[in-house]
Amino acid sequence: MMQMKRTQTTLSPFKVLEDYFERMLQQVSGIKCLVLDVETTPIISLIFSQSKILKKDVYLIERIEMPSDGKMQHLKAIYFIRPTEENLKLLQKEIEKPRFAEYYIFYSNSVPNLTIESLAQIDTNDYIKEIHEVYADYYCLSRDLFSINILNTFGLTKEYTSWGQLDNQILQRTYEGLLSLLLSLKRIPMIKYLSSSEPCFHIASKLTKKLRDERDNNKSQLGADTKTLLLIWDRREDPITPLLNQWTYQAMLHELIGINNNRVDIERKMRAFNEANYSSKEEQMEKEFVVSDHDDQFYCDNMYENFGALADNIRNLIESYQTEQQRNKKMDTLADLQNAVNNLPELKKKSTNLNKHVTLSSEVTKLIEEQRVMAISQVEQEISSKEARNDQAKMVFDILNNPDIPKYQKLKLVVLYALRYENDDKIGRMKEELRKNQVSQDKLNYVNYAIEYAGKAKRSGDIFNTKNLGIRLLNNLKSAVKDVPNLFAQHKPYIMNIINQIGEGTLKESEFTTTDLHSFREKPNEIIIFIVGGATYEEAQHIGTMNRDKYTNILLGGTYVHNSQTFMSEIASIGKERKEEFGMNNSQANSFR
Template sequence: MVLVSAVRDYLNRMLHDITGMKVLILDSQTVAFVSVAMSQSELLQKEVFLVEKVDSGAKELMTHLKAVCFLRPTLENIQYVKSHLSSPRFGEYHLYFSNVLKNTAIQILADADEHEVVQQVQEFFADFVAIDPFHFTLNLPLNHLYMIPAKVDPQKIQLVSDRMVEGISSVFLALRKRPIIRYSRSSEIARRVAQDAMRFMYEQESALFDFRRSETAPLLLVLDRRDDPVTPLLNQWTYQAMVHELLGLEDNKVDLKSFPKVPKEQQEVVLSSEQDAFFKSNMYENFGDLGMNIKKMVDDFQQKASSNQNIQTLEDMAKFVENYPEYRKMHGNVSKHVTMVTEMSRIVDERKLMLVSQVEQELACNAGQAAAFEAVMTQLNNESIADFNCLRIVMLYALRYEKENPHQLQQLISKLTSRPSKYKPGLLFTLLRQAGADKRTGDLYGNRDILNRARNMARGLKGVENVYTQHQPLLSNTIESILRGRLRDVDYPFVGNQLQQGRPQDLVIFIVGGSTYEEARTVHLQNVANPGIRIYLGGSVVLNSSSFVKDLEEVLRSGRASTY
């Protein structure tokens, strides 16, 4: 079962069994859970005529409507529902919670239902944002907290850890599986999340997870973003990842209001692999192939449009009216994709991103410190390269060569800080403190393991189809190691006394600190290459280079990291 289907199934069960006109009441997080899984037109077809936030404070009585509440089982939401029930605005209340509801919360709701308007209370385990069939996120606020030691702010760190455990557990409840659990050895927060997930699934709620066991147990692997800080720092050149990097993509929506010359009807668009056939078939395509595919789509639309203009008989007119909704939908889709690709092309040219990306890819994929130093210094001396892009290039150099020539690294840092930018050396030192070579689990640059060195050499000899997409995330090697039974126990220990027997058919990888769309593409390619294996990717948020650097800035601003 794929994640989007699981959430849609829950929503269909909620809305199908309740007949008549309905209002859907959501909280700030379940709004995202619903919006990525079901369109507004689909909700209308299910007689949902109003969508409200649970904290809206609306007073108007609408007793002809039935309230379907889909909420996270937080103490705050329980209090909001209690307030609703004390003075009900709707004729009936059907309460659905996205995760396990505590007995104390059930008692509070029962005591509050003095008017006896609650018809049912159920748990539907969809406590995550299923942005794609095999990719989910938790949209966790204060994402940077995973970098701060637990002793600094134990209460906040525990809240963050608890939310990750709730989201991960919900995914396994939706999949109807209970996993073996492993984690990244060097990460304290990954260990905490893995152990808390183990306690929740095997002790606190063991009855909930008592599913029929498969021949090979599913695997949950909890990773730390800091093991691969390179991937979120790179420019992207495949469609979905580019949109997120250059335009911003949040819960499958793109906000284009701040960009010039964007038509009013295209200022907020939806990019969903479930609702848009063109996007589904092109989301992982590189920018060059995407351009050709968009041209073909435009040509097909023009051919369709010219045939619609040739209306001469009543029969032609009837045919046009019958096809008009499809024609309008096609027009909107063509306009949407052309607008976004045009805007991204403008940004690429304006920011000299092809020039920048070549240097980035060389730093990420190919060794050679002297040549790398010259290439980075050339970029820093080019005033047309934006400060943010210069910062990312120096960060990539620092991660790769932090121990090889500290003097040259200091030269690059001095050159960067001499530019009239807001970026200070402390940001680079924060990155190295958090994700330097001594902190990472895994073989980020493929230098430690003889098989990885051979693989890199073969790729170099063979060449690459596209210099801009030669980078492969560390996750790619991690998945291959799991599928071959070679993931080292010393680097990725099991929780408790668990052991994995055979290759898992279901693998859920959760990245504390956030996943990326480049990694989602890696998971997609692995799923295609390994039929019968289902790999899912999740994270606390979905990162691009801007949000990753903002997390580092928050850690630096907190002043809690020790001096490098």
């Protein structure tokens, strides 16, 4: 078995994966079929478009669990799959009755020796020519963000002794994804983890053992001299950030429409919110768009911009396109005609891109108005960034009494208030108001579930600065003097405080334990933050802006990338489990209106 060689790199997983896939498709000559599984399909599609794959002499792309009929002895098969038992069984079945002339197996992570031996026993006619480990077992969403794409990790918040088979599988998949990232980047990091979090401890322990074995056995040329810090953190330390409405382009798209592996599906959102009024005219419009910072320069430049700046930049993009279009219509000479023909592909590309961003921004604008996001967001920012219990309670009641504001936004606001002021007697009155708004008891329970999931007793950090009176007064003062455009940008994710502590060397060992894999006293040159329970695009925006403006080298990852709907769904898992404990049926809501 061979491991694909990796060149030294900075924290740029996209470049690493692009290099992996480029060589994977090129080193197998001739016409071939690319076979993927349910996870490697989106993993490779985040890096290579289908058209780019087809340019590598790939005649056919299929899924391992849905093989096509008939033999194709003129094709070589490239299998890019995860090293799972299910995939092994499907591959063994394929080799027993081979459809292709040759097989090249690329596993997305480390492969047990038993897997190799079992394949060798079946492959009596040497159809399998090569087996590789490529360490591409994670989802690279942008230059600053990666994910393991596990939607619900609620089970990991239980006592370790209460974990079931699924919980252990989720922990194992999380560990495998992080291991793959580190091996692909060739890093032996100093590993710190949140001391109070059991899942963080178990992931850190498994990584430490495996990476120590890799280093000691010299299986990989892993560098420990890069001064890389891996910090494993728990989403429960900051349940506020995933609940907030957003005002930067990428984060707004995810909160209001939803981004799934860099794809935005407007049709799905339309149907979810207004099935009855979904018109045939809307069916004719383009419904799904790819938003990626590596092949869309406008998106790359504007993904972290606020909505006001985005509107100006889209206006400039329209004017630029119109100017170029007019220039291309000038055909006084043969040279003009030749230039017009040469410019057509680029002009078409710009037209498609312009249509995408105009459509997406128009949909976002419509949803902001429909859901009264500005009114809600102002109260959210007040609650999340400063302490003013009575004033904020009045704001919440005003929202609850406004018939134009959707029930989901009202419920979310009460959850936010309850997380800040857990024992406030006004929470009961707020729940009564929600009940008057026809919010069901199942949904009302989310308020209690949120406290049970990530309340004060579950958090070790000081997310609201309640322990430091000086900082709290300073935050209130800053909030009071902010100008109107910043009313929607008062909140800063708590992870940024942790990053600042790392930079200042004030991170407490009592809160963050260091494993015995690797250690250094100096300020880290590179930081990988991984959040068990999911990251957010707001956190990615703050880290990405810091990387750009302060030339830091920080990479953010999470088991998932949440918006408020998916995070509320995770919180609701508490109720689902409780009903299952008592033998009751439960249909958990994954969408809200």
